[in-house]
Amino acid sequence: GENVEQHPSTLSVQEGDSAVIKCTYSDSASNYFPWYKQELGKGPQLIIDIRSNVGEKKDQRIAVTLNKTAKHFSLHITETQPEDSAVYFCAASSFTGGGNKLTFGTGTQLKVEL
Amino acid sequence: NAGVTQTPKFQVLKTGQSMTLQCAQDMNHEYMSWYRQDPGMGLRLIHYSVGAGITDQGEVPNGYNVSRSTTEDFPLRLLSAAPSQTSVYFCASSYTGRNYGYTFGSGTRLTVV
Numbered sequence: 001g002e003n004v005e006q007h008p009s010t011l012s013v014q015e016g017d018s019a020v021i022k023c024t025y026s027d028s029a030s031n032y033f034p035w036y037k038q039e040l041g042k043g044p045q046l047i048i049d050i051r052s053n054v055g056e057k058k059d060q061r062i063a064v065t066l067n068k069t070a071k072h073f074s075l076h077i078t079e080t081q082p083e084d085s086a087v088y089f090c091a092a093s094s095f096t097g098g099g100n101k102l103t104f105g106t107g108t109q110l111k112v113e114l
Numbered sequence: 115n116a117g118v119t120q121t122p123k124f125q126v127l128k129t130g131q132s133m134t135l136q137c138a139q140d141m142n143h144e145y146m147s148w149y150r151q152d153p154g155m156g157l158r159l160i161h162y163s164v165g166a167g168i169t170d171q172g173e174v175p176n177g178y179n180v181s182r183s184t185t186e187d188f189p190l191r192l193l194s195a196a197p198s199q200t201s202v203y204f205c206a207s208s209y210t211g212r213n214y215g216y217t218f219g220s221g222t223r224l225t226v227v
Binding site: 104 | 118145147149154155156157158159162172173204206208214215216217218219220221
């Protein structure tokens, strides 16, 4: 099955700096890569996703890049703010007879310091 | 629009007890799934369902049962709770087909003593 590795496990940046989180996946058939943000005591929330026919996608201060050849994808957050502090998860999709079966990375705890 | 609703939010069980974690969604999503979240291990898939009457096992199904009698509900049953099942449990749903993101519930924190 699919295996997703995520690095780093913790990341501390100064407010206004950029943050980058990287993930690799193993299944070349995976074609959908969402990113989730989880705030303390809440469920994960989808923040951005990318499909395998696209190399980069941007939404305001966040962007995701995908390198299918190398099987890795990254989340970029620019101009970080304290409210960006959270745990971020990457995931890869293994389509299975009607549903997206997502395999998640182990998460990155992002701390934005004032 | 409530989204995905999980109950209870917190639960303490004694070893050997059984219980059902409830999950309901009002978005007419065909696909529903249960994950457990443990420190340093991310989210691991327990069971999933692609529609009413259809369920399948995920990565860590042992000790858990599910059923899907309606599109809206997908309960998770712990048959005989063990301390290793202490975790935070999340239910998620989505439309079927490729490339749809999940909507997660707010989770159930379960402690087995």
